[in-house]
Amino acid sequence: MTTTEYLELRDIRKEFGSFAALKGVSLAVHPGELICFLGPSGCGKTTLLRIVAGLETQSSGTVIQAGKDISRLPPMKRDYGIVFQSYALFPNLSIAENVAYGLVNRKVPRAERDARVKELLALVGLPDSGAKFPSQLSGGQQQRIAIARAIATSPGLLLLDEPLSALDARVRVRLRGEIRALQQRLGITTILVTHDQEEALSMADRIVVMKEGEIEQIGTPSEVYRSPASPFVADFVGKTNLLPARAAGGDCVLVGDQRFACGVNGVAGSSKNLKLFFRPEDVMVRNVGSATPNSAVAVVEKVEFLGGYSRLTFRMNGIDQALFADLSVNDLAEFHVKAGDTLRVAVPPDRMRVFEAA
Amino acid sequence: MSAVLPGSILRLRVHWTDRIGNALLATAGIALAVFLLAPLAMILMKSVEDKAGAFVGLANFEAYFHTPSLLHSIWNSLWVSTLVTAITIPLAFTFAYALTRSCMPFKPLLRNIALVPILAPSLLAAISFIFWFGNQGLLKAWLGGSQIYGAPGIVISMVFATFPHALMILVTALSLTDARLYEAADALGTSTLRKFWTITLPGAKYGIISAWMVVFTYALSDFGIPKVIGGNFNMLATDIFKLVIGQQDFPKGAVVAIILLLPVAVTYVVDSYVQKRQQALLSARSVPYVPKPSRAYDWAMAAFCWTLAVLMLAILGMAIYGSFVKLWPYNFSLVLDHYRLGLVDAGVIVSWFNSVKMAFWCATLGAIFIFVTAYLMEKTRGLDPMRPFVRLMAVLPMGVPGMVLGLGYIFFFVQEGNPLHFLYGSMGILVICTTVHYYTSSHLTAVTALKQIDNEFEAVSASLRVPFWRTFFKVTVPVCLPAVLDISRYLFVNAMTTVSAVVFLYSPKTTLASVAIVNLDEAGDIGPAAAMASLVVVTSAAVCVVYYFLQVWLDRRTQAWRA
Numbered sequence: 060m061t062t063t064e065y066l067e068l069r070d071i072r073k074e075f076g077s078f079a080a081l082k083g084v085s086l087a088v089h090p091g092e093l094i095c096f097l098g099p100s101g102c103g104k105t106t107l108l109r110i111v112a113g114l115e116t117q118s119s120g121t122v123i124q125a126g127k128d129i130s131r132l133p134p135m136k137r138d139y140g141i142v143f144q145s146y147a148l149f150p151n152l153s154i155a156e157n158v159a160y161g162l163v164n165r166k167v168p169r170a171e172r173d174a175r176v177k178e179l180l181a182l183v184g185l186p187d188s189g190a191k192f193p194s195q196l197s198g199g200q201q202q203r204i205a206i207a208r209a210i211a212t213s214p215g216l217l218l219l220d221e222p223l224s225a226l227d228a229r230v231r232v233r234l235r236g237e238i239r240a241l242q243q244r245l246g247i248t249t250i251l252v253t254h255d256q257e258e259a260l261s262m263a264d265r266i267v268v269m270k271e272g273e274i275e276q277i278g279t280p281s282e283v284y285r286s287p288a289s290p291f292v293a294d295f296v297g298k299t300n301l302l303p304a305r306a307a308g309g310d311c312v313l314v315g316d317q318r319f320a321c322g323v324n325g326v327a328g329s330s331k332n333l334k335l336f337f338r339p340e341d342v343m344v345r346n347v348g349s350a351t352p353n354s355a356v357a358v359v360e361k362v363e364f365l366g367g368y369s370r371l372t373f374r375m376n377g378i379d380q381a382l383f384a385d386l387s388v389n390d391l392a393e394f395h396v397k398a399g400d401t402l403r404v405a406v407p408p409d410r411m412r413v414f415e416a417a
Numbered sequence: 418m419s420a421v422l423p424g425s426i427l428r429l430r431v432h433w434t435d436r437i438g439n440a441l442l443a444t445a446g447i448a449l450a451v452f453l454l455a456p457l458a459m460i461l462m463k464s465v466e467d468k469a470g471a472f473v474g475l476a477n478f479e480a481y482f483h484t485p486s487l488l489h490s491i492w493n494s495l496w497v498s499t500l501v502t503a504i505t506i507p508l509a510f511t512f513a514y515a516l517t518r519s520c521m522p523f524k525p526l527l528r529n530i531a532l533v534p535i536l537a538p539s540l541l542a543a544i545s546f547i548f549w550f551g552n553q554g555l556l557k558a559w560l561g562g563s564q565i566y567g568a569p570g571i572v573i574s575m576v577f578a579t580f581p582h583a584l585m586i587l588v589t590a591l592s593l594t595d596a597r598l599y600e601a602a603d604a605l606g607t608s609t610l611r612k613f614w615t616i617t618l619p620g621a622k623y624g625i626i627s628a629w630m631v632v633f634t635y636a637l638s639d640f641g642i643p644k645v646i647g648g649n650f651n652m653l654a655t656d657i658f659k660l661v662i663g664q665q666d667f668p669k670g671a672v673v674a675i676i677l678l679l680p681v682a683v684t685y686v687v688d689s690y691v692q693k694r695q696q697a698l699l700s701a702r703s704v705p706y707v708p709k710p711s712r713a714y715d716w717a718m719a720a721f722c723w724t725l726a727v728l729m730l731a732i733l734g735m736a737i738y739g740s741f742v743k744l745w746p747y748n749f750s751l752v753l754d755h756y757r758l759g760l761v762d763a764g765v766i767v768s769w770f771n772s773v774k775m776a777f778w779c780a781t782l783g784a785i786f787i788f789v790t791a792y793l794m795e796k797t798r799g800l801d802p803m804r805p806f807v808r809l810m811a812v813l814p815m816g817v818p819g820m821v822l823g824l825g826y827i828f829f830f831v832q833e834g835n836p837l838h839f840l841y842g843s844m845g846i847l848v849i850c851t852t853v854h855y856y857t858s859s860h861l862t863a864v865t866a867l868k869q870i871d872n873e874f875e876a877v878s879a880s881l882r883v884p885f886w887r888t889f890f891k892v893t894v895p896v897c898l899p900a901v902l903d904i905s906r907y908l909f910v911n912a913m914t915t916v917s918a919v920v921f922l923y924s925p926k927t928t929l930a931s932v933a934i935v936n937l938d939e940a941g942d943i944g945p946a947a948a949m950a951s952l953v954v955v956t957s958a959a960v961c962v963v964y965y966f967l968q969v970w971l972d973r974r975t976q977a978w979r980a
Contacts, residue, residue: 114876116429133432134879141880147873149892151978161881192978212881 064123065090065248066111066216071120073106073272080106081117082272093242093249095263099295100254102269108218108252113137125215139216140209144224146201148193154180154204155189161212179207182241199230206238210245217242217249223258235262256296260284268292290414293336298370300342300382303416304335312413316377319353321411332416339370341410342384344394347403354405357382361398362391371396373404431799434884438797445790446803449810451837453853456825457817463828464671477668481676487656487669491676494653497568498636501575505583505632506625508576512725513587515718518617520710522719528588530726532581533733536957538914538931539639541950542574543646544943545736553746566648574642577732579635580725583628590624591617596706623691630684630691637680638818641916641931645938653677657820658920667828674821685816733954740947759945760952765933769952772930775847776912776960783852784859784905791863792893796875797885815857819917826850827921842924850922851912859904866900867893895975899968906964910957 066088073081081103088094096104109115111122113134122130129137148157155176162172180186183203185196193201202222209217222238223231239262242249253259259266260280268275268283268291276288287293290301304312304319311320314335321335347354357373360381369391371384384404386396394402431439467473481487512531516524534542549556550565563569598616607615618625640654647655653673661670741751760766794807814822830841840846870893878888894901916931923932930953937946 112876112880113429114879116427119427131427131430133429133435134876135432135434135882135884136430137880139880141877143871143873143877145871145873147871147877149874149888150870151892151895151975160878161883164881164883164887194978208877209880214880 063090064088065125066250067121067123068107068111069121069123071107071110071122072118073103073110073115074118080272081110083120084269084272084274086267086274086277088248088250089264090248091246092264093239093251093262095251095253095259095266096269097253097256097259097266097296098269098275101271103272104252104254104267104269105220107269108220108250111216111250112139112141112218138214139218140212140214141218142202142205142209142220142222144221146193146205146225148201148205148208150193152192153189154185154191154193154196157193157204158189158207158211160208165212175211179211183207184237197230198226199234202226202234203237206241210247215248217247219249219251221252221254223253224255231258238262260296266296268295270295286412287336290334290336290416293412293414298339298383298385300335300337300339302335302378302380302382304333304413306331306333310408314378315375317355317375319406319411320408321413334414334416336412336414337406337410339383339385340368341406342371342382343405343407344384344386344390344396344402347405349403351403351405352408353411354403356401357384357404359396359398359400359402362396369396434886435797435799438793438885439800441789442793442797442800442807443803445786445793446807446810448786449790449807449853452849453810453813453817453822453856456822456829458825459828460671460674460821460825463667464675466668468666468668473668477672481669481672486651487673490651490653490656490673493568493651494637494677495680497571497575497652498633500572501579501636502629502632504572505576505579506629508725509580509583509628510587510621510625511718512580512722513584513591514617515722516588517591518706518708519715519718520708521715521722527722527726528584530729531584531722533729533954534578535581536910536914536961537578537733537736537954538641538916538934538950539574539578540641540645540916540931540934540938540946541736541954542577542732543570543642544739544934544938544947544950545732546570546574546646547943548735548739548745548947549732555746564648566646567650570646570648571643571650571652574646575636575639577729578639578642579632580729582635583632586624586628586631587621590621590627592705593624594620594706596704599706626691627688630688634681634684634816634818638677638820638917640820640920641935644935654818654820654917657824661824661827661921670824671828674824677818678816678821681818682816688815689812736947737951737954740944740951742944745944755944755948756952759937759942760948763945765928765937765945765949768928768933769930769949769956771844771927772913772953773956775844775851775927775929776909778844778848779851779855779912780905780909783848783908784901786852787856787859787904788863788897788901791860791867792889795864795867796872796893798875811860812857814853814855817854819854819915820920822850822854823918823921826918842922842927844927846922847919847927847929848912850918851915852908854915854918855908855911859907862900862904862907863897866897870896898971898975902964902968902971906961909960909964913953913957913960 064087068084068086071081071084072079084103084107096107098104106115110117113129113132117130120130121128124138149160152160158176158179159172162175167175176189177186180189183206185200185203188196188200188204193204196204219238223234226234235258251259251262263280265277265279266283267277270291276283276292278286283292283296287296293299294301302314304314307313307318311318312333312335319335355375357375359371359373361372363370363372368385368387371386372381373384374381396402464477465472465474467476515521516528546565548554550560550570551557554565594617599612602612602616638654640658643650643652643655644658653676657670657673657677660666660673739745740755741753742748743750743752743754760769790807790811794804794811826846829835830838830846832838840849874888874892875885878885914931916935919929920932920935923929930949934946934949937943937949
């Protein structure tokens with residue numbers, strides 16, 4: 060079996076008693092990419108990672124790593140490094156001993172080992188911490204040591220299980236960039252499990268969005284964000300306006316009494332229940348007139364200040380649901396929008412997507 | 418590609434290092450089956466056989482229930498145990514409350530005094546009360562015409578013996594409460610009494626139930642106290658001894674053992690249910706409660722605690738004093754006769770050496786077995802069908818009174834055909850039986866310590882291709898060392914003081930100190946009996962001091978990483 064993929068999962072199923080945690084998951088990971096398993100808790104993303112690591116056993120299905128079937132290999136026979144949410148640093152060993160833990164067992168000569176530890180500590184930006192104990196480091200520093208330990212033996216695959224969840228927001232954002240840079244420098248194939256969509260969007264080459272044991276969508280961050288494959292993905296990744304709609308002929312749909320034209324994937328002729336999707340930042344207020352396509356009068360209910368932008372909650376005639384629009388500071392300054400105002404807004408047809416409602 | 422047949426269960430191949438772990442776990446499981454389950458099963462078998470070994474169905478039970486004197490013991494055991502519990506729990510709760518929720522001075526000292534009874538065989542209190550209130554007791558006049566022998570002596574000796582066990586549980590339960598609850602209550606202007614009823618008691622509820630069970634079980638199954646101070650007052654534990662040792666009536670002994678097992682089994686089931694609920698209450702984010710000084714209240718608490726402490730010291734002190742008195746009650750000069758003549762010259766001192774030897778092996782081999790088994794259960798994978806069995810075996814001993822366990826051991830190991838028959842009468846069987854007897858607490862201590870360390874260490878090690886034993890020795894053992902020492906000390910002290918299980922199992926070559934106390938007392942040598950009891954207390958106390966310094970030393974060497 061020859062393949063250019065580094066890791067292949069074929070029809071992985073996992074049942075815990077009568078509960079199906081994974082319902083036949085197949086996917087391929089390219090060499091050197093960072094792929095992200097994204098989904099809400101209970102979607103099976105961690106179980107899938109643990110199956111790749113051999114820490115859980117799939118009920119059925121095949122795992123192929125570097126052309127070799129590893130489906131039944133015990134963890135010690137597989138080739139990966141792993142970083143857990145808890146870091147799992149050995150508390151009674153020094154940082155250097157932690158990083159060297161896997162090297163000692165491979166009978167790497169002492170001098171070589173020390174050099175490698177030094178190299179790794181420099182790589183993760185903590186060159187002077189070798190003599191310290193884990194409890195003397197901050198959470199972010201411990202996280203980096205855990206990565207150094209995982210890559211010390213130069214594994215072919217790096218598994219990161221919610222590596223940033225235990226850190227505070229600021230450190231998390233900084234470490235995102237650092238981990239990504241390190242991964243690209245080493246060119247190591249990496250699987251990152253997270254429930255944080257921002258983390259996935261900013262770090263991944265490709266994102267696997269999962270829901271209830273199944274893959275909803277695989278795609279690059281911009282594909283997943285701009286062209287979600289399902290209402291679930293649209294709603295889970297980023298802030299969304301998701302409205303019940305019905306087909307109105309051509310590329311048009313009706314939401315309540317409002318008619319919208321959709322440029323991209325109109326479902327002409329279909330009369331089923333539909334859902335209309337667009338992002339808050341796709342709502343325009345500038346240069347909108349009555350002739351602008353998909354324009355309507357909006358009544359502003361609330362303006363929520365969020366720093367770099369503000370989020371408007373508004374209503375449209377004939378639509379029961381409240382809608383959201385993100386306005387830049389400039390737009391806000393120009394239009395002086397406040398609660399109770401009315402203004403004309405529009406959503407460009409090419410930003411609309413229509414799904415068949417489940 | 419691996420061909421997986423539809424419907425078949427996919428299994429990972431087992432790495433050879435993991436096979437070693439599985440083999441060790443299987444060995445532990447078999448050992449527990451042989452040394453716990455088989456002896457207990459033998460009791461069930463014996464209870465439906467006659468003396469010749471023929472099957473007689475429930476005839477033994479029928480005979481038992483037609484013997485009024487034996488039947489009376491059930492009633493005695495139940496009401497005495499209930500009374501002991503009803504006295505001990507409120508006393509221990511108040512004491513624990515003072516330790517955790519007041520600012521009285523000398524708290525560590527009071528705590529240590531209150532825990533002293535643990536270091537002594539339960540018989541010590543009985544001997545002491547004989548010195549105080551017995552036929553020739555110093556304060557016999559205080560009793561008016563009534564006697565200390567029988568129920569009164571049993572009850573107050575048992576209160577003394579069970580107090581520290583209840584205290585430890587209640588102190589833990591009361592320290593668990595979250596200070597934030599009290600802050601919230603204060604912010605809402607809640608009265609002290611209402612806080613007590615709505616926060617303190619519910620928070621300690623499971624601790625109280627647990628303490629209740631422990632004390633009740635202890636009182637029900639203790640043998641030493643009713644033996645020494647019980648006089649003609651019969652209880653189930655003494656009945657077993659009389660039937661088995663006195664009358665050699667094994668089948669009826671088995672029947673009493675089963676009856677003794679019943680109430681203990683009930684309390685045991687309740688307790689394990691309670692333990693499960695208790696764990697859910699704990700949260701890592703709780704803020705510990707810090708009491709605020711309050712003059713009158715702190716003084717009242719101090720007065721209560723010192724009263725109990727003085728009484729306890731009086732009980733302990735009297736036994737020690739009595740061991741030095743030349744000839745009670747005629748010559749109160751203090752001499753070493755009971756130690757020199759009564760123990761050393763009479764050759765009884767050998768028992769003390771035997772006890773130390775047994776305690777040493779329990780504290781080393783026993784502790785290692787328990788910790789390694791707990792580790793294999795918590796941290797290794799594979800051998801899934803065996804795990805529920807081992808888990809059950811680990812918690813079962815708590816529900817088995819020592820007398821019952823000891824009786825099962827005789828039944829099982831006395832059989833000539835048993836390949837392990839050679840253990841009968843050896844030091845080995847005493848070590849094994851005692852380790853099994855005190856298995857559950859030790860196991861739970863080990864599990865608690867193991868659960869506190871990160872669950873992913875083994876996964877990380879496997880990903881780095883490090884075999885599990887390397888991580889066990891490099892990380893798990895060093896991190897859990899304080900708990901291992903706790904287990905070891907617990908086993909040592911209990912092995913020094915235990916009577917119930919081993920009273921059936923010692924041979925002329927392996928007599929034990931605690932059993933010697935029973936025999937000396939029975940022979941009327943209460944002076945030497947007191948001397949031996951005192952010796953046991955001193956030994957246990959000395960060993961605790963040794964463990965303390967060992968801990969300090971190890972802390973310095975291996976625990977530097979604890980920030």
